Amino acid sequence: MTVDNEEQTPELGDPEPVAEAEAVGGSKAARLDEEGDVAADYLEELLDIADIDGDIDIEVRSGRTYISIVSEDPSNSGLGSLVGNNGEVLEALQELTRLSVLTATETRSRLVLDVDGYRDRRGRELTKIAQDAVETVRETGDDVALAPMSAYERKIVHDVVADLGFVSESEGEGQARHIVVSPSDD
Structure with a gap:
């Protein structure tokens, strides 16, 4: 038995955004693609402003958009600043990215953001x-x-x-x- 007595959040699997998107005529795949594009644009702008080098990879699996910011340069310490202590900055950045998607699409996002393999x-x-x-x-x-x-x-x-x-x-x-x-x- 698994119990988490807090209000159900998009992070924990709230099905509502999918139903809302399909009700207004968009397919789930199209919604997830749009979500990934909006999030990638937001994150690219953030990386530019912060002058941090990184590539953005978008993957859709299990009905969720996964976005990774990676670098081929192992000495790129800028990505570490996007993770922060115990992933605190990463969690905040994920929420900001979800808000960006919400603003652009009017649909709550369940996207998961990873930086430099931290979540793995x-x-x-x-x-x-x-x-x-x-x-x-x-x-x-x-x-x-x-x-x-x-x-x-x-x-x-x-x-x-x-x-x-x-x-x-x-x-x-x-x-x-x-x-x-x-x-x-x-």
Whole structure:
């Protein structure tokens, strides 16, 4: 069982934007393509203003637009400033990009922004954190509370915990919102 008792956000899979776009005559694929184009234009302008070199890749998969800012130059430290401490700048930039798409299309976006592979690396870390928590619960039978994390990160952990047959629940408010992993009720 996976529980996240906060208001459903586009990040967590709110189906409403797709239904709205289709109701006004646009197909889902066309909406996602437009979303990617608007977001890429916004991000290109931001990179120009910040004088940061980076290429923008757009991919649509599983009904969601994924945008990556990458650099072929490993010494390009400018991209790191777009990630920030623990991905805080990346999360803010993702929200600003979603607002840009909303302004241009009048449709909420569920796009996911990644910079320099940060989300992939963080996803692997979160998978390991979830696996370690499940192992601790398995060994001790006690609940394990994890450190606070963003809604996107909690979703990844909830999915891993559920796949391993255990229960996870989000607790706390705001920046202190975190996951507690428990034994399954079976």
